[in-house]
Amino acid sequence: MRPVRFRAVTAAFAAAMLLASPAVMPAYAQSNNGPASVADLAEGLLDAVVNISTSQNIGDGGRAQPRMPAPDGSPFQDFFDEFFRDRQGDGPRNRKVSSLGSGFVIDAEEGIIVTNNHVIDGADDIEVNFADGSKLKAELVGADSKTDLAVLKVEPVKPLTEVPLGKSDVIRIGDWVMAIGNPFGLGGTVTVGIISARGRDINSGPYDNFIQTDAAINRGNSGGPLFNMNGEVIGINTAIISPSGGSIGIGFAVPTELAVNVIDQLREFGETRRGWLGVRIQPVTDEIAESLGMDGAKGALVAGVIRGGPVDDGTIEPGDVIIRFDGKDVDAMRDLPRVVAESPVGKAVDVVIIRKGEEQTVKVTLGRLEDSDQLASADADGTDPDLDEALETVDVLGMTLAELNDEGRQEFAISDDVEGVVITAVDPDSAAADKRIEPGDVIVEIAQETVMTPQDVEERIAALKQDGRRNALLMLAGRTGELRFVTVRMD
Template identity: 60%
Template sequence: MSALRFRPIAVSAPALLALMLLPLGAASAQTPAPDAAADPAAAAADGSHRTMQGPASVADLAEGLLDAVVNISTSQTVRGGGVPRLNAPEGSPLQDFFDDLSKDGDNSRRVQSLGSGFVIDPSGVIVTNNHVIADADEITVNFADGSQLPAKLLGKDLKTDIAVLKVESAKPLKAVKFGDSDRMRIGDWVMAIGNPFGLGGSVTVGIVSARGRNINAGPYDNFIQTDAAINRGNSGGPLFDMYGDVVGINTAIISPSGGSIGIGFSIPSELASNVIAQLRQYGETRRGWLGIRLQEVTEDIADGLGLQAAKGALVMGVQSDGPSEGKLQVGDVITGFDGHPIDSSRDLPRIVAETEVGKSVTVDILRKAAKTAPADTLHVEVTLGRLEDGEQQMASAEPDAGAKGGAKPDGAAPALGNETLGMKLADIDQSLRDQYQLAKDASGAVVTSVDPASRAAEKGIEAGTVIKEVAQESVASAKDVTDKIAELKSSGRKNALLLLASGSGELRFVVVPID
């Protein structure tokens, strides 16, 4: 059996284009109110939840929405490298044929793909996935009545896979509105409408299977998972609640074959609506930016930091000249942002990105006050920068590839220093800076070798790593490290919290068991 994989769900299917243009019939102008089965809260109030099996029919609801869902076809010219010149033996009649082949054989071909979208403004504003229209030379929107209109791209966002299109229509178009995806509960009924395999408007029904799914599709993953049948070509189509409001944009499936197995993923409307508004207004995104690098707070790290629970986002770097410089510092644990609780390092970037650029926000942090004191709760005011500007700033500050750290293959091992936890350590000198390509301002103790069978090796520590802190106390030499580890061991501690730096200075916390 082939391995499961996540797949975007646009479909390249030129042969199915004719089927996609079939009329879907007239649709009602009114969206009916849901019955009791569509409102779990109302059903629960009168006890009818004991027998409720789902809506008896979604025909009326679907009829009022079909006209707002569109099929999107794109075409792209893909150019090959051409046919190299071929030479036949002198005097051969094949030479003319070879010359013609070389002249005309540029291997150009037209590639078409099919996807879905939906109208959000009667003036002709349409939402779809970015991967549906990516690299397209031409974008055509096909409506339920069989009509077609060319579309232009208003804006796209690769991080959330959202694109906004505009068509010019002689009459107002049927449009749908966004609902509140935050109110959706696991088990709520949802309906998907789209263009599976290029067949045209198709309706499927299922439930919300899970929320907050991270499938590593982008930095702001927060997908709604549904078992409503979603297949290739459904990309960019809407996921409706039982009131006819869009609560998601169907984007990906997990499948060993490319077909639906009941595991589909939709971008929640609460995330999408803000991105879409920015793309409509500016043609680009304008996300908030703190200018920090984060690490997950694991159970081990929480124990090493003296935290009561493994929650929050651990600050591992502060961008020079960024919004947080002088306000946040390495080792701070962010537990709240602008009134939102922060449970994990995955939550914070999304919430910050959705916050207005230039806004002054309160960041709640836990900061170690002293060697023996527990972490204090502090409230820091930070004025957000713009992520897109920050990314350019960080890119321009990237060190050369040759200065990323790591030992030279033929570098001679330095004289042995101290040894602890399966690591051999040495004080930093110029020869070690050169051998491991350490940053000029690197300080601490450098790891010169690691026992492959040690706990340190299991934690990814390797030669060239610099130890900067042990148990949140700075160290300046190899002896400082070994002395501090011995002190922890004698006090009965079972783990050592180490602050490590790569050759280029990138920081991370690890917890190494003390044997």
């Protein structure tokens, strides 16, 4: 299981419901809406679920083991002496750390098994234990830490049992599900529950979209399957919320709608090849939506464009709000990275944006996310010619502003490629301070209009007030050029 409060997937009251007497059982549990027994279903699936055992050799740095004395007169004194004598001496020593998890076979002929990345991460040896007691060594085909998935391969010596991957996007809250796994190393264990929620973000990675279930899951269940009542895998059990490490009825599974593409890529390439748009984004708050003239807060606000990326041709610009990508709605900022990553590299997609209050559709050809780090690093280090000398400072909305010149760049260590109006001081009691605006920040745009002098800022603020706006939308550049949007009250 993961070494956090979130562990592997969750709760047992539904199993107790199945054991209750008919006299006290709720009407829905006696009807066709819930399974009276899952024995036949479980019997056909247990052989496909495996126990995954891993070991890792870790050096102890040559430190001697502390000697624990045996009780006076103990008959085990000789054993204690020999035990610790064998562990003394100079030089580094290795020790073996073992862990347990679960997995399931998706391709019996090829010997392909799916599990969690954290189950096998760092392992030197991986062994797969089957329900009939047989064991096979496994090799790692590929792993993805962002979705916590891994694909293993064994060489079958006899026919294996496989299970199909189903469609998690059609499940409903309240649907019955069954989890099979290896809790606490006990072997194949079946629990039943319902879908408690969908689309959960537990801040474990950039593509969080978990299924939440109350099917009891504990340590060792990580990587095991979550089945629908047709015997199809609709989730890979990954995490639980648990103060004690045991099930409290809140667990999470990676949905197959997210996992299938990752599994296919790991099988084909041994790595992921995700689509990449090449933008930096931030949430659209109610204040930002009001400043942009939008009906409500939705979409992902483009705070910057990566130099050399797929949209570094003006197709998408800072200040645009992406509300739809390749036919999929972007209701919140966190939706965009997931739908982009699920798209094939090189695919041409339609992106619906709001630019200066107008909805537009632009065509974008996606790059590869795995190639983005180098470009993003270079983007932060670019240089351009210096600007002219500064004009006198002015005070606006609790900020003291000056035109950016050589002296200002040196004083605040501002990159040469940043252009705009530098903030030299911020009133600690102002609305700007409340938004964590700091000296050294540079105002690039106000209400999506470029500003180059403090007088430009004054004119834009005055125009917004005349239009009845309550907030000013500022595009700010950090000292290294990273952009962000903030709204400042003008009351």
